[in-house]
Each structure stands twice: as structure tokens, then as C-alpha cells.
Amino acid sequence: MERENRLLQTIIEGFKDIFYIWKEELRNVFRDQGVVIFFFLVPIAYPIVYAFIYNHEVVRDAKLAVVDQSDTYLSREFTRRINATADVQVTGVYSDMEEAKRALDRKEAYGILYFPPEFSKDLHTGKQTTVSLYSDMISMLYYKAFLVSSTNISLEMGKELRQRNDPASTAELQNILVNPVPYEEVAMYNPQSGFATFLIPAILILVIQQTLVLGICMLGGTARERSPIHNIFPPSLHYQGTLRIVLGKSLVYLMLYSIAGLWVLGIIPRLFEFPQIGNPVTILWFTIPFLLACIFMAMTLSGFMTSRESPMLVFVFASVILLFLSGISWPKEAMPTFWKTISHLVPSTPGIRGFVRINMAGATLNEVAYEYQMLWVQTGVYFVTTFFVYRNQIIRAQRYSAD
Amino acid sequence: MTSENPTYTLWDIVKREIYRYYTHPIYIFGMIGAPLFCAFFFLTLMKDGLPTDLPAAVVDMDNSKLSRELIKQLDAFPQTQIITRTTSFTEARIEMQKGHIYGIYFIPNNFSADATVGKQPALSFYTNASYFIPASLQFRDMKTISTLANASVGLQQGLAKGYTEDQIMAQLQPIKIDTHALGNPWMNYSVYLSNSILPGLLQLMIFLITVHSIAMEIKFGTARKWLKMGGNSLTKSLIGKLLPQTIIFTVVGFTFCSLLYGYNYFPLNTGWIPMLIAMFQLVIASQCVGIFMIGVAPIPRMGLSVASLFGILTFSVVGFSFPLSEIHPSIQALANLFPLRHYFLIYIDQALNGRDWFYSWPQYVSLSAFLLMPLLIGANLKKALLYIKYIP
Numbered sequence A: 001m002e003r004e005n006r007l008l009q010t011i012i013e014g015f016k017d018i019f020y021i022w023k024e025e026l027r028n029v030f031r032d033q034g035v036v037i038f039f040f041l042v043p044i045a046y047p048i049v050y051a052f053i054y055n056h057e058v059v060r061d062a063k064l065a066v067v068d069q070s071d072t073y074l075s076r077e078f079t080r081r082i083n084a085t086a087d088v089q090v091t092g093v094y095s096d097m098e099e100a101k102r103a104l105d106r107k108e109a110y111g112i113l114y115f116p117p118e119f120s121k122d123l124h125t126g127k128q129t130t131v132s133l134y135s136d137m138i139s140m141l142y143y144k145a146f147l148v149s150s151t152n153i154s155l156e157m158g159k160e161l162r163q164r165n166d167p168a169s170t171a172e173l174q175n176i177l178v179n180p181v182p183y184e185e186v187a188m189y190n191p192q193s194g195f196a197t198f199l200i201p202a203i204l205i206l207v208i209q210q211t212l213v214l215g216i217c218m219l220g221g222t223a224r225e226r227s228p229i230h231n232i233f234p235p236s237l238h239y240q241g242t243l244r245i246v247l248g249k250s251l252v253y254l255m256l257y258s259i260a261g262l263w264v265l266g267i268i269p270r271l272f273e274f275p276q277i278g279n280p281v282t283i284l285w286f287t288i289p290f291l292l293a294c295i296f297m298a299m300t301l302s303g304f305m306t307s308r309e310s311p312m313l314v315f316v317f318a319s320v321i322l323l324f325l326s327g328i329s330w331p332k333e334a335m336p337t338f339w340k341t342i343s344h345l346v347p348s349t350p351g352i353r354g355f356v357r358i359n360m361a362g363a364t365l366n367e368v369a370y371e372y373q374m375l376w377v378q379t380g381v382y383f384v385t386t387f388f389v390y391r392n393q394i395i396r397a398q399r400y401s402a403d
Numbered sequence B: 001m002t003s004e005n006p007t008y009t010l011w012d013i014v015k016r017e018i019y020r021y022y023t024h025p026i027y028i029f030g031m032i033g034a035p036l037f038c039a040f041f042f043l044t045l046m047k048d049g050l051p052t053d054l055p056a057a058v059v060d061m062d063n064s065k066l067s068r069e070l071i072k073q074l075d076a077f078p079q080t081q082i083i084t085r086t087t088s089f090t091e092a093r094i095e096m097q098k099g100h101i102y103g104i105y106f107i108p109n110n111f112s113a114d115a116t117v118g119k120q121p122a123l124s125f126y127t128n129a130s131y132f133i134p135a136s137l138q139f140r141d142m143k144t145i146s147t148l149a150n151a152s153v154g155l156q157q158g159l160a161k162g163y164t165e166d167q168i169m170a171q172l173q174p175i176k177i178d179t180h181a182l183g184n185p186w187m188n189y190s191v192y193l194s195n196s197i198l199p200g201l202l203q204l205m206i207f208l209i210t211v212h213s214i215a216m217e218i219k220f221g222t223a224r225k226w227l228k229m230g231g232n233s234l235t236k237s238l239i240g241k242l243l244p245q246t247i248i249f250t251v252v253g254f255t256f257c258s259l260l261y262g263y264n265y266f267p268l269n270t271g272w273i274p275m276l277i278a279m280f281q282l283v284i285a286s287q288c289v290g291i292f293m294i295g296v297a298p299i300p301r302m303g304l305s306v307a308s309l310f311g312i313l314t315f316s317v318v319g320f321s322f323p324l325s326e327i328h329p330s331i332q333a334l335a336n337l338f339p340l341r342h343y344f345l346i347y348i349d350q351a352l353n354g355r356d357w358f359y360s361w362p363q364y365v366s367l368s369a370f371l372l373m374p375l376l377i378g379a380n381l382k383k384a385l386l387y388i389k390y391i392p
Helices: A004-032 A033-053 A073-084 A097-104 A119-124 A140-165 A172-178 A194-224 A242-271 A280-302 A310-313 A318-325 A336-343 A347-360 A369-402 B008-021 B028-045 B065-074 B087-097 B111-116 B134-160 B167-172 B189-219 B223-229 B232-264 B272-296 B300-317 B331-337 B339-352 B361-387
Strands: A063-070 A088-094 A111-115 A131-136 A183-188 B055-059 B080-086 B103-106 B123-127 B175-182
Touching: A004 A033, A004 A194, A004 A242, A033 A242, A033 B300, A063 A073, A063 A097, A063 A131, A063 A140, A073 A088, A073 A097, A073 A111, A073 A119, A073 A131, A088 B028, A097 A111, A097 A194, A111 B272, A111 B361, A119 A140, A119 B339, A131 A140, A140 A172, A140 A280, A140 B134, A140 B167, A140 B175, A140 B361, A172 A242, A183 B134, A183 B272, A194 A280, A194 A310, A194 A318, A194 B111, A242 A347, A280 A347, A280 A369, A280 B055, A310 B028, A310 B300, A318 A336, A318 B028, A318 B189, A318 B300, A336 A347, A336 B028, A347 A369, A347 B055, A347 B087, A347 B167, A369 B175, B008 B028, B008 B189, B008 B223, B028 B189, B028 B232, B028 B300, B055 B065, B055 B087, B055 B189, B065 B103, B065 B111, B065 B134, B065 B189, B080 B134, B080 B331, B087 B134, B087 B339, B103 B134, B123 B134, B189 B223, B189 B272, B189 B300, B189 B339, B223 B272, B232 B361, B272 B300, B272 B339, B272 B361, B300 B331, B300 B339, B339 B361
Parallel strands: A063 A088, A063 A111, A131 B175, A183 B123, B055 B080, B055 B103
Antiparallel strands: A111 A131, B103 B123
């Protein structure tokens, strides 16, 4: 009987302590301007800034110089048509390569389309002719714009030439002759192959993880600076149970980031009309282990921060590396095994991979099962490491007070 | 000269700064550890240059000799590898949602028969454009194979009519586009990305370390002592403090150059000198921006936050991922305030394209102009160093 009472007593006390620690931590968050910046300002503002930067999605009117040594109806027609495409704009027609190269040097154009003198002659005598395209590699997107536009026009004009050289009895038959096997190309989940649509979902996930890590580590660093024995929590009777501290603190972060998460993952994509076909409930289910894994990873790391400023020196540059580890930009199939293995250590990797597929490709939890499970495994592992980090601190505090 | 008020030389400030590196290993981490780790990361991550054998699926509803021939040819392209053949599109789509493949190539029922009798059966291909690089590469392969399919049917018809292959090719594809990627003919992504990301990371670390080292004077209440060592001259104090960092960062920057252009043989068309000068200028200019940042926000956490946020933003606004011409003019203007933008343009003109020095001098001048930035904020910074009390 008495034992039961004591158990009940412990549980009640435990909840009281958790609540106390929760309240203290919440106060710490709001008292610290640096943490407020990372917990609130960055998640609110960064996605907007990025959406603004990549607002155009695609390259329009990439500047192209034309060297027309053929100077015939056909070469001028080609030039006219490429100028009429949305992606490319012809900024000048030059008579020799040297002149066009100067235009590239002066950045008046980023590519050169070269028609050889025999361009029209070849076409009229039934020979295949070659148009050369030179692209400045200042941006891959210019290259892509030039290549896609000029290829499309070469195919289109090629068909027309064939029709003229090889007339058939009906338009239908003509069409079959020129185009026996038509094809259709579809860019799935990102219909205009937009840059924002591709990059921003990954940035959103990364912003959540990195601000959590920076904020929590900053709180940890500050606490240790204040503590006379460099401990991560203040000397108080309420900070005696490891589990209570871990739960009390993590609850604060989870609570605050439920709101931030809703803004970043729920509202921002709608606000900027990024393709989002994912089921909101699936996104919610997926976000829970992601937030928990981030929080416990951050709490583990915070145990190693000795000052409030060091987190920024250690974790900010890592954002760039983590973005690449996620495989959104550089495909995971082309990564060396070593980095592929390392990438499993951080929640952002399964977080980005899973979120992108749910959000844009409409995957359900079944299709992202691997990532979903990995996030729960990370949550478990980092919970245990957090537990030991805090337990270690309690033992230190007890040893100190015993002295 | 009494013992209470000794005169210090610049060397004394330098020594004091170097002593800090001993006691606070975070400096060594920020100046040497982190940048070298990044170099190691990016140069090993993308060491293949161009991804090969990206997984794709084929939905072959036809299963004829012609369709199998097409699949075999598609598989033979270096960038595409067929990893699954499914019998329905839904199955393939689920594979894509699972992240196992980047593209689906669809061959309809009766494709072969229809093509032979001129019923124009349509091929279709789908690429997952939420992954930019793999989608572009597979799109190219799949488009080529589809054009070839069109041609091969035409070729058979033409051969039947007795034309030679040359004649037929001229008929099928009268205009051929011959593409040249200037400076990077291998389309090597490591050349494309490492050359701009690594200096960007260096700039970020310079911002952070510069701000951090000045902020710590405020935090530990040693700012007055530090200024006094410089004979109350902010310039002398700053030079003494930042000179060791300049040297270390320059050595790290030159190490980057040697890794990129020496070890990896990335394009370096105008020789070492222009890039080494640019790298040295990048280091100093970034330090000046760092001074400016802590001068504007002379509270350690604020200064560091500003350095972090702008340092990360740089990667998006200097224009190597998404061209600057497509970004709002206000951001285009902002980009000029980052040394990396000018370094990037020098890299494009000098190392990548081998242009005349004439086209780069405005960038070199701009990088030098950053030296004026501390002057704008000097008074504010000095006031802060003398009077601001650190509140944790």
C-alpha cells in the first residue's frame, strides 16, 4: 500500500518537475534574442526570401549571339524562330566568330549559335548540315535553355524541309512520313522544371532542422556559461531526474516547432503556389518523427557546446553539406558509399527525401516507409544519447555538490 | 614609460591573438578544420563529375523485337540504367514515388506493328523533375532515343526504297545541333559546383570568424584592453587581430586553388596568378565585410546571426545555381555586396573561359573597394567596443 503511494507520489512529482522545467525552458527561449531569431525569425522569413529569390522558376530570354555565315532565308528563319522561343533571346547577329566571342566576353550574350557558310546549300542538296552551339558555362540553366530551344527548332524545321522535299498525296500521309513515331515528354511533379519547385522543399526541411539545432545548442551553451560548474541546467531541486529534464525541454521545442512546422511545410508552399499534391495528413504523420529526431539530435549536440556562440561556427556551414547529402541535388546513386553511410546520421536526409516525395509526388507513408522508419530509428537513438548526455550532467552536478 | 602603461607593438597584438587559438580550439576548427573538411567533402562527393547509370524503369506493353531493341539502346546510354521493367504504368509510378527511379519510358501496345504500317504509335517518357540533375540527364537520353526510334523506322522505310544511309539521315534529321560547353566540355558538375561552393564556404567561415573574434572582446570585457594595446587606434588593433587570420585563410584559400586546379586539373586557362590574386582579395574583402557586420550589430549573438544568415544567403544570390539575370533587381544589387559574386565572375572569365584581363579588372577593383567598408562603420564599432557591456 505504502509502496503504491510512493510510486504515485513519484509520478505526480515527476509531472510537476516536467511542468516546471517546461515553463523554465519556455522562458529561456523567449528571454534570449539569439534563440528567438533562430526559432521564430528565420523559419518565418527565410522561406519567403528563398521563394522571392527563385520566384522566376526558369530562365527566360537567355541571351544568344548568332554567327550567320550562311545568311540565307533558312538560317535567318532559324534565327527568327529561336528568338521567338520563351527561353532564348537573340541579342545580335554577327558575321564572324571573333565578334561573337567578344560579345560573350562583354557578357552581352551567354551563347553562340553558328551557321556554317554551307548551311543552306547542304539543305538544298539533300545533305545533313550541322549547326554549332557554344554555351558559356556560367550557368547550367543557360546551357539547358540554348540546347532545348535549338534542338526543338532543328527538329521542327527538319520536318518541314522533309515535307517539302518529299511531298505526299495527303497531309495525313505527309505527317506519317515525316513523323512515323511521335513522342511525348512529361516532366512529372514539376511541370515547368522550375528551380524553386525543385530546391525550396529541401530548403524548408533544412531550415527546420538547422534552426532547431542552432537554437537548442545556443540554449545549451548559454546555460553552461551561466552555470558555475559548466552544467547544462541550473542547480535546482527540480533538475534531478534525467527523464524529467529531457521530456520537459523537448516538449517546449516540439510545441514551438509544431507552429513553425505548420508555417514552413503547410502554409509557405500554398502561399507561393508550389506544386503540392501530398495529403496533409500524411505530411503531418511524417513531420512528427522528423521533428522528434531533430530535437533529440540537437539536444544531444547541445551537451557538447561550451559557449553560446560556438554552435554558429560549427553548424551553419554544415547546412550546405547536408543539402548535398540529401541527394536532392547530387543524386544519391552517384555518391561514394562513405558519404551515403554518413548521410543516414542526420534527420534532414530522410526528411528531405520523404517530404519531397510526399509533397510533390503524392507518395503515401507506404512509399516513404524506408525514410519514415529511419526517422523513428533516429528519434530512438538520439533520445538514448540525449538521455546519457543529461544523465552525465546530473552525475557531475551531484559529484560537485558532494564535494 | 611606467609598467602600468607599457607601449605595445603590432606584434604584441598578433601574439595575443595567436595565443587565443591555443586556448580556444574553435578558431582552428573554423579557420582550418571546417574549410578543409568541406573541400574534402565536395571533391570526393562529385569525383565522378557526371552521374552515371541513373536508375529508370521501362513499361514495355509491346514486348516486340523493336521495343526490346529500343530498351537495349536506352540502357546503353551512360547516364541511364534500366533497373525495372513493369507491365503497368501504375507500378512504375509507385517505383518513382518510392524514390527508386528517376524516369519512366513507356512503349505502348502494338508499337512495332503500328509503326510498320504507319499508324504513328506514340512513345512517351516521364522524368521526375523534382530532382533536377538526374531528371535533366535522363530527359536528354530518353529524348535522344525517341528521336532515334523515329529515325530507325524511317531508316527501314528509306532502305526499302533504295536510298543510301547518308541520304536517309539527311532526310530524317536535316539539321544537326553540335553542342559545345565552353570551358567544361565534359559537363563536369564538380567543375561547375566545387569552384563556386568552396570559395563560398570560405567566405562564410571568414565572416563568422571575423565577427566572432571581435565579438569575443566585447563578451569577455577585454575590448578596452585590446584597443589600448593598439594605442587607441581601431585600425592598428584590427590589423593586429585580423592579420593572423588573413594569413591562415589565405593559405587555406590557396590550398583550395591547388586542390581544384592542381590536384584535380580543373580548367585554369589564364594560369595561377589571376586566381591566386582573386582568392587573396576574397579573403581580405570578406574580412572587411565581417568587420562591417559586427560594426552594424555589435552584440555577439546579433553579429554572428547576421554573418550566418547572409553568409548562407550568398550561395543563392551570386548566381551559380540560378542565374542572377532571372532574380529580382533588388537582389541583383544586393549580390554585389558580397565578395563572392566578384570572385565568381573572375573565376568564370579567367579560369573557366580564359578571357583577357581587360574584362576582369572591374571585378578586381570591386574586391579592393571592400577595403573601404570598415571605414563606414569604424566610429560605430569603436564606440561599441568602448561602451557596450555584454549582456548574456
